[in-house]
Amino acid sequence: xxxxxxxSSKAGSQERxxxxxxxxxxLLDGVHTVExxxxxxxxxxxxxxxxxxxxxxxxxxxxxxxxxFAVGKQGAKCELRxxxxxxxxxxxxxxxxxxxLEKFTEKQSQATRSWAVLAxxxxxxxxxxxxxxxxxxxxxxxxxxxxxxxxxxxxxxxFENLKAAIKATSVDRKQGVIHQLFVDGQLxxxxxxx
Numbered sequence: 376x377x378x379x380x381x382x383s384s385k386a387g388s389q390e391r392x393x394x395x396x397x398x399x400x401x402l403l404d405g406v407h408t409v410e411x412x413x414x415x416x417x418x419x420x421x422x423x424x425x426x427x428x429x430x431x432x433x434x435x436x437x438x439x440x441x442x443x444f445a446v447g448k449q450g451a452k453c454e455l456r457x458x459x460x461x462x463x464x465x466x467x468x469x470x471x472x473x474x475x476l477e478k479f480t481e482k483q484s485q486a487t488r489s490w491a492v493l494a495x496x497x498x499x500x501x502x503x504x505x506x507x508x509x510x511x512x513x514x515x516x517x518x519x520x521x522x523x524x525x526x527x528x529x530x531x532x533x534f535e536n537l538k539a540a541i542k543a544t545s546v547d548r549k550q551g552v553i554h555q556l557f558v559d560g561q562l563x564x565x566x567x568x569x
Contacts, residue, residue, distance in 0.1 A: 393412040393413055393419060393421075394410060395413045395465070395467060396410075396413075396469075397409065397411070398469045400446055400469075400471055401480055401484075401489075402446065402447040402449060403447070403448075403487070403502050403511050404447050404448040404514025406500075407425055407447055408426070409423070409424055409469060410426075411467060413457060415438065417435075418432070418433075418434060418437065419431075420435065420442060422455060424444070424446055430442060430444060439465065440456075440457055441455060441457070442455045446471075448514050451471055452472055453469060454469070454473075455467070455468075455469055456468045456470065486506060487502050487505065488565060489501065489502045490556045490565055492556075492558055492563055494537055495535065499512055499535070500513055501534075503530075503554060505554070508521075508530070510532055510541065512532075512534045517532045517533075519541075520532070527545060528542070539558045539559075541554055541556050542555050
């Protein structure tokens, strides 16, 4: 879920179709990849999200600037910035919902919990929003049944014939509330696999 990619590049480089940067953007409906091609001499700009081309500009005279686009089912607002660096080089950065990707990712990890579940040869991403108490499976909202248990609360739900529950327990004031996902009775580690 972390930022990856090249942050600067010599503008005259034509290797690998002018691919200069790529990022991973974690959202409720999954982790999306953003790729950016930049032709330093032609001004060409190509943006791909999850491998699909969403923007192409050829022969631009302005080599720096920004491009705005949306990512994911929730339509997260992204801004890709091209800034000048010394020696005819460029810096590339991605903002998501007005924040640098690193800060956005940090805020997402504080506001949500996510688990990767592999069952029946299929991969599922379960995301729990702590403030709204909503649960999403592969980007689709799922109904939950909430009950109190001895050690806290439990939100039960089903997906693809699997019985799942997110249990919230309070260990102490320092750690706060701990959220754990159980699928068919087995504990799933955060970002782990069932």
